[in-house]
Amino acid sequence: MEDVLQFAAVMLTIAIVMVGSYVAVKATNRKWGRSSDAPSPRELSALRQQLEQLQHSVDSVAVEVERISEGQRFTTKLLAERKEVDGLPAAAGLKARA
Numbered sequence: 001m002e003d004v005l006q007f008a009a010v011m012l013t014i015a016i017v018m019v020g021s022y023v024a025v026k027a028t029n030r031k032w033g034r035s036s037d038a039p040s041p042r043e044l045s046a047l048r049q050q051l052e053q054l055q056h057s058v059d060s061v062a063v064e065v066e067r068i069s070e071g072q073r074f075t076t077k078l079l080a081e082r083k084e085v086d087g088l089p090a091a092a093g094l095k096a097r098a
Contacts (some may be wrong), residue, residue, distance in 0.1 A: 039047070
């Protein structure tokens, strides 16, 4: 009889440890946010909109940079032509006309 009680006590202890471990793991996952790694459809939609807005902004900046560089090329070309016509260095040509 005593052997059966000891066996039951050991089995009960093992069951309690297993259930306690399961509860501890679930609580830890919930606390650290690992239980739901997949974002919700609402979050995905918000992220998609933000990425589209970011892409649009980057495209706009690229267009503006291209405009600025085109203006610089044009100005450089004009200054080079002025230098050839006047026979003066570009900086001296600007000071003389100013």
